[in-house]
Amino acid sequence: MKIPLLAACILLCTAQLGAQDAETDSNHAGYVPVLSGGIGYISNVSGGTSTLQPAIDPVLLLPLGRHVLGESRAEFVGIFQRRNGNGDYTGQVFSAVDYAQIDWLANTHVIVVAGKYITPFGLYSERLVPIWIATFQNVPLTYSIGTRTSGAGVGGQLRGVVLQTNKYSVQYAAYYSAHSNAYQWEAARTTGFDASVYFPAHRIEAGISYQRFLDPKQINSEAVYLSWQPPKIPLDTKAEYDHSYYGRGYWIQTTYTLSQVPVANSFFKRMELAGRLEQVFPLNGGGHGVPGIDTQRAGGALNYYLKDNLRIVSSYQRQFSSAKDVNVWNIGFTYRFVWPLWPGGK
Amino acid sequence: MKRRRSRYYGLIPVILVAAGLWFADMRVFARQNSGKQTTSSPSLSAENTEKTGEQVFMENCSRCHRPPMTISPRTTGTIVMHMRVRAKLSRQDERILLQYLAP
Numbered sequence: 001m002k003i004p005l006l007a008a009c010i011l012l013c014t015a016q017l018g019a020q021d022a023e024t025d026s027n028h029a030g031y032v033p034v035l036s037g038g039i040g041y042i043s044n045v046s047g048g049t050s051t052l053q054p055a056i057d058p059v060l061l062l063p064l065g066r067h068v069l070g071e072s073r074a075e076f077v078g079i080f081q082r083r084n085g086n087g088d089y090t091g092q093v094f095s096a097v098d099y100a101q102i103d104w105l106a107n108t109h110v111i112v113v114a115g116k117y118i119t120p121f122g123l124y125s126e127r128l129v130p131i132w133i134a135t136f137q138n139v140p141l142t143y144s145i146g147t148r149t150s151g152a153g154v155g156g157q158l159r160g161v162v163l164q165t166n167k168y169s170v171q172y173a174a175y176y177s178a179h180s181n182a183y184q185w186e187a188a189r190t191t192g193f194d195a196s197v198y199f200p201a202h203r204i205e206a207g208i209s210y211q212r213f214l215d216p217k218q219i220n221s222e223a224v225y226l227s228w229q230p231p232k233i234p235l236d237t238k239a240e241y242d243h244s245y246y247g248r249g250y251w252i253q254t255t256y257t258l259s260q261v262p263v264a265n266s267f268f269k270r271m272e273l274a275g276r277l278e279q280v281f282p283l284n285g286g287g288h289g290v291p292g293i294d295t296q297r298a299g300g301a302l303n304y305y306l307k308d309n310l311r312i313v314s315s316y317q318r319q320f321s322s323a324k325d326v327n328v329w330n331i332g333f334t335y336r337f338v339w340p341l342w343p344g345g346k
Numbered sequence: 347m348k349r350r351r352s353r354y355y356g357l358i359p360v361i362l363v364a365a366g367l368w369f370a371d372m373r374v375f376a377r378q379n380s381g382k383q384t385t386s387s388p389s390l391s392a393e394n395t396e397k398t399g400e401q402v403f404m405e406n407c408s409r410c411h412r413p414p415m416t417i418s419p420r421t422t423g424t425i426v427m428h429m430r431v432r433a434k435l436s437r438q439d440e441r442i443l444l445q446y447l448a449p
Contacts, residue, residue, distance in 0.1 A: 029423035029448035036425070061424050069427045105427065108436040126432065127410045161436045166397075171434040200405045227409060308414050340420045 032342040034061040037073065038132035040334040042313070047326035052080040052089060055131055057098070072100040097184040099152055108164075113157035113175075116185055120159070120173040120194040121146035121209045122223040122240050132336035135272070136301050136315050138328065140251035141280040144289020145242035146192075146211050146221040153177025154187035169198050179215050189215035196225075203229040219245035234259045247290035249280030255301075274301040276317070295321040299328070309336040399446020402439045409433070422448040 037058040044051045055077045062070040075098050080091035101115035118126050125147045128134055159173035174193040180186060191214065196207025209223040221244035228237045234257035241250040253276040259269035279296045286292040299317025306312065310333065317328040397405075407413060407429065417425060422444065430440045 027444045027448050028419050029426065029444045030418075030420035031423035031427070032420050034421045034424045034428075036428075059428075061428050063424050063427055066423065066427070069424075069431065071428060071431075103427075103431045105430060105437075108438065111431055111434070113431070133411045159431070159434055161434060164436050164438070169436070173434070198405075200401075203405065203409075205409065229409065305412070308412060308416075336414075338414075338417070338421055338425065340418060 030340070031063045031066060032340045033063065034338060035059070035341055036061060036336075036338045038130050038334055038336050040131040040137070040313075040332060042131075042137050042330055042332035044137075045327070045329040047324065047328075049085075050082060052078070052091075053332075054078045054080075057131060067105045069103045069105065070101075071103065073098040107160075109160045109162065111159045113159065114155075116152050116154050116187065117157050117175070119147050119151055119153050119177075119190070119192075119211070120157070120175065121192065121211055121221070122194075122242060123207075123225045123227060123238055124240070125151050128238075132309070132311075132334045135253065135255050135274045135303065136276055136299075136317075137313060137330045137332070138315075138317075140240070140249075140276075140278050141291060141295055141297060142240070142242040142247070142249040142251060142278065145244045145247065145249070146209060146223055148188065148213075148288055150186055150188075152187055153190055154180045154185050167199065167201065169200070171196050171198070188213065192221075201231075203231055217245075221245075244290075245284055246288050247280055247282040247286050249278065249290075251276060251278035253277075270305040272301075272303045272305075274303070274315075275299070276301070291321065293322050295319065297328070310334075397439075397442060399442050402442045403446060406433050406435055406439060406443075417447055419448040 035058060037056070039057075040053075040055045042053040042055070044053055055075070057073060057075050059073045060071065064070065075096045076093055077095075078091060078093045080089040082088070083090050097116065099116050099118050101113050101117045104112040106112060118129075120126050122145075124139060124143055129139070129151075131137065153175055155175065155177040157173060157175035160171070162170040162172055164170075172193065172195045175191065177187050177190045179189040190211055192209065192211030194207060194209040196205055198205040205225075205227040207225050209221075209225075211221040213219045213221065221242070223240055223242045225240040226238070229235065236255040236257075237253070239250065239252040242248065253274060255272050255274040257269065257272045259265070261268035275298075277298045279294075280291055281294050282290050282292055297317050297319045299315060301313070301315035303314070304312045312331075312333050314331045315329070319326050319328055403413060410433070426435075426440055426443055426447065429435060429443075430437075435443070
């Protein structure tokens with residue numbers, strides 16, 4: 001009895017996919033499996049300590065028809081430091097599965113996600129973490145609020161567009177994560193949502209995130225964020241305020257692409273200048289990724305795109321805290337790749 | 347017998363959700379085929395006129411990253427599916443984007 005019921009469900013879903021396929025069959029897009037992702041090599045100097053950080057973050061995309069997608073991102077990061085401060089570089093490579101999920105793109109309003117997924121909280125975790133996207137190669141001080149340290153959940157998620165007009169669109173994501181201790185699938189019991197409204201004429205997005213952490217201590221985390229790319233200026237401003245039991249803080253980042261420089265435009269249009277200001281204030285002693293003392297960081301970045309997928313990145317930040325003020329330098333390169341894993345396509 | 351029946355109760359929400367999504371979407375599909383409405387969902391209102399592919403690209407993809415200069419048509423469908431999940435694109439935007447990137 002159970003098997004026929006499950007079969008009926010699968011049949012319904014298959015019929016749904018078939019109907020949708022017929023609807024979107026007027027282009028030449030191929031749907032082959034893809035290996036994508038980023039490669040980076042960053043030299044970091046923080047407070048006089050030098051660290052070399054090679055990283056490979058492959059993303060595997062396996063389409064099953066046009067409305068079911070299996071996707072996974074792994075992360076291999078090496079952390080190498082000088083032995084005794086001035087000897088040979090030594091260290092180790094860490095690996096992690098950032099996410100491994102199945103997506104069912106049911107319709108505009110509902111995308112069903114199951115598996116290990118990146119926690120949709122604030123602007124950074126889902127969108128700005130990939131090394132080939134990040135303007136600064138270190139995450140903001142408030143990053144662990146709402147994502148803790150793993151930044152992922154194991155369970156289910158619904159996401160999509162609530163409504164969309166030419167003037168605005170409202171998007172959402174809601175999730176539930178179970179507790180898991182399985183290797184590479186570690187997650188805490190959490191539930192939460194993210195909702196944002198986007199105004200395309202002004203290219204302004206405003207959003208909120210909420211998370212109820214249920215495991216073992218029940219705490220709330222909240223975030224409000226804003227993203228703005230004025231249509232006539234190559235400027236990208238993003239800002240976020242986060243709050244939780246362990247701390248509160250904000251970051252604001254502005255990136256300007258020098259594509260409007262009238263001289264040597266082909267050179268300058270590949271260059272971007274960025275600034276980021278961030279502050280975090282611990283509550284209840286901080287912890288779980290939130291610094292234990294008030295910490296501020298301010299700095300700038302200069303990135304240059306040699307090609308659209310290859311860039312040199314550099315940044316300098318000054319970090320202030322009552323314990324110690326330190327300089328944080330980053331210089332290196334990032335490369336984005338997209339490789340089809342199967343011949344064919346239309 | 348009661349215990350046996352109760353074992354199947356867990357399947358009821360799954361069936362309802364699947365059937366609900368299927369009927370909701372088939373209704374829209376029927377509307378599109380009859381030419382009464384060009385939007386891909388009842389909530390995508392009539393005032394929502396067709397955008398250009400470049401517009402959709404600049405409004406969605408460029409919020410997070412620079413536009414790639416080249417995308418192989420072989421991988422376009424897969425990449426756009428991935429971005430539909432990540433950027434929560436509507437199906438209408440997905441369709442316009444596919445037409446723009448792999449006409």
